[in-house]
Amino acid sequence: MDNDSKETPEEVSASASPEWSRRQFLGGTVALGVVGAVALLGRSTVVDAARGIFGSPVRSGRVPLYAYDYYYVPNYMTWRVGDRMDIIFQNQSHTHWHEWTMGRHVNEQYFQAFGELSADAWRVDFWDGVPVTLSDPYKIDNFVPHDALVTYEGPRSLYNIQSGGDFSPTLKPGGSLHIAFTVPNKPGIWDFGCFVQEYVHYRTGMRGKVHILPA
Numbered sequence: 001m002d003n004d005s006k007e008t009p010e011e012v013s014a015s016a017s018p019e020w021s022r023r024q025f026l027g028g029t030v031a032l033g034v035v036g037a038v039a040l041l042g043r044s045t046v047v048d049a050a051r052g053i054f055g056s057p058v059r060s061g062r063v064p065l066y067a068y069d070y071y072y073v074p075n076y077m078t079w080r081v082g083d084r085m086d087i088i089f090q091n092q093s094h095t096h097w098h099e100w101t102m103g104r105h106v107n108e109q110y111f112q113a114f115g116e117l118s119a120d121a122w123r124v125d126f127w128d129g130v131p132v133t134l135s136d137p138y139k140i141d142n143f144v145p146h147d148a149l150v151t152y153e154g155p156r157s158l159y160n161i162q163s164g165g166d167f168s169p170t171l172k173p174g175g176s177l178h179i180a181f182t183v184p185n186k187p188g189i190w191d192f193g194c195f196v197q198e199y200v201h202y203r204t205g206m207r208g209k210v211h212i213l214p215a
């Protein structure tokens with residue numbers, strides 16, 4: 001390509017034409033490859049992989065977590081063991097209920113289930129044994145503490161505490177909840193997700209990851 005500058009305009013147009021076509025072809029092939037990868041892996045997986053390469057800053061203190069139809073912002077976070085977290089969970093949807101659960105090894109056999117799910121979504125619930133303080137409940141549909149050690153600020157009736165399933169605050173449209181805790185000594189990659197409407201939200205992309213670094 002160093003010779004291009006020495007060519008006359010006529011020669012450039014004559015020689016560049018096939019090269020351009022080839023580049024267009026290659027570009028098209030790469031684009032098809034990316035589309036194929038997205039179709040195979042799902043959009044969120046590709047995004048996660050990219051962020052895994054480039055890293056993300058360690059979050060602590062007040063961190064907003066937004067629920068939309070059907071995704072979270074952010075969908076990837078890095079925490080550090082021992083750090084104090086104040087997750088402000090907010091449902092930005094005007095029409096849908098959303099929850100926030102976190103764990104490992106989703107029970108995929110329930111993906112085809114219909115109606116009520118009686119079992120836990122995660123085989124391992126991140127919140128087991130974790131002290132958590134809930135405050136500022138607003139438009140809470142229900143809250144399942146499971147095996148977390150929960151302190152409730154304000155009237156318990158506002159939380160509509162239920163039993164069964166994983167630790168999961170479920171918010172009505174426009175709802176919000178302050179979830180305060182110290183990151184427990186559970187380093188590694190954790191998944192979070194919303195299993196509302198028989199896993200449809202989760203399967204549609206309403207999920208994310210938290211990478212917990214050792215203290």
Ligand SMILES: [Cu+2]
Pocket residue numbers: 070097098099194195196201206
């Ligand atoms: Cu949801």
